[in-house]
Amino acid sequence: MNSQYNKWQIAVRISGATAMVFAFSGGAFSLAYWLTHWFYSHHEVRMPEYLLQLVNWGLGVFIMILIFAVVNVLVRPKQRAVWKEMMDALKRMAKGDFNVIVDQDKKYHGQMGDFIQSINDMAHELKQVELLRQEFISNVSHEIQSPLTSIRGFASTLQREDLSPEEQKHYLSIIEQETTRLSSISDNLLKLTTLEAEQQQLDKKRYRLDTQLENVVLACEPQWLGKELELELALQETEIVANEEMLSQVWVNLVHNAIKFTPALGSVKIGLHSRENQIEVYITDTGIGITPEDQLRIFERFYKGDKQRTRTADGSGLGLSIVKKIVELHHGDIRVSSRLHEGSTFKVTLPFE
Structure with missing residues (x-):
């Protein structure tokens, strides 16, 4: 046509x-x-x-x-x-x-006008890409600078001769934690870059999704038992054709977040059911919740809402970006609904095949 x-x-x-x-x-x-x-x-x-x-x-x-x-x-x-x-x-x-605009007064029409408009559109798109690049570099620098500052400070403190063995051990443990954090940021950046470049082969196979979710919950048992959380599972027996390892990253990230941001004695519910040609997984918690403003940007790289920043110092803001990308590679969708101080629900929708 x-x-x-x-x-x-x-x-x-x-x-x-x-x-x-x-x-x-x-x-x-x-x-x-x-x-x-x-x-x-x-x-x-x-x-x-x-x-x-x-x-x-x-x-x-x-x-x-x-x-x-x-x-x-x-x-x-x-x-x-x-x-x-x-x-x-x-x-x-x-x-x-990229702050250029040709023919601001719209004097030219026809083929010449179309050509000029294509130049203006290209300049606008390149400007957006440049802004994203600058923001990405700024966020990476910020995330890396914080653990490096801690490592440098505690390494300098360890040179003091009046430190007791207990103090030395404490400072060394902090340095170890910060290096682990740096390694995690590096691994997540590499993982996200690989996913966004679509270099990752999905290598799908058929397996039981409900069994996978049960195993993730069991692996997190020390965390939710330590906070005395009530874990409720409503898992329908379901088979899926997908990359098992990649989807495991999705469930681990979402379950960890639900446990991390839910106060002691709270509850987390994980549900799985299928309808029509879709599989739906939802993870609901009674945690601190997410503001409407943060919900709009929560899947962006390095984005962390104020509440989340105050609650955790080891988050890099990359986890949910990786989750979203993996779900999209499986032709699925992820959404969040939340009320501040009342809890959140993350809903992942995946196709059967």
Whole structure:
């Protein structure tokens, strides 16, 4: 349909250009006829008829060329101006300046207008990419700088000779924790980069999803028992064709977050059921909740809401980004609903195949 529409547009433009040429030539030859007719009526000219017609034709061609020359002289400076503006914009973009807008007054239409609009759209998209790149570098620098500062500070403290063995052991344990945190950030960055580049092969197989969720809950037993949380499972026996290892990362991350952000004596519920051609997994907690503003950005890389920052110092803000990417690679969807101080529910929807 689009191809037929484009052909129709081209045909209309060609027809319009052809009509314009005919109009110019018709006007030029008409003017030539009236000029020669006026001249012959005031001067006695004896020439064969074919010579008279030849003179009329030659004069018409001359007038037509003269009209095109005048039009070209009048239009060319404007064309030069817009081409110069476009070239200047492209040069600025090549140097990394994407704050360019060509033809702000929208003076040009048709093919020229479309070409100018494509340059403006490209500049806008490159500007957004550059802003994301700068934000990413800023976030990485912030996340890495914090553990490095701790390591440097405690390593300097360990050089003191008046430290007791207990103090030395305590400071060394902090350094070990911070290096583990750095390693985790590095691993998550590499994992997310690989997923976003779609270099990860899904290598799907059929397995029991309800069994996988049960194993994740059992692996987290020390954490939820330590906080005396009530764990409720409502798992329908379900088979899925997916990458088992990658989906395990999804459930581990979501369950860990539910336990981490739920106060002692709270509850976490994990449900699994299938409907139509979909599998739905939901993880509900009675934790601190997420503000509406944070819900809009919670799956962004390095994003951490204020509440989450105050509750944990070891989060990097990459976990939910990885979760979202893995779910999307499986052609699924993840959503969050939450009320502040009342809890949150993460719902993952996956296809059967």
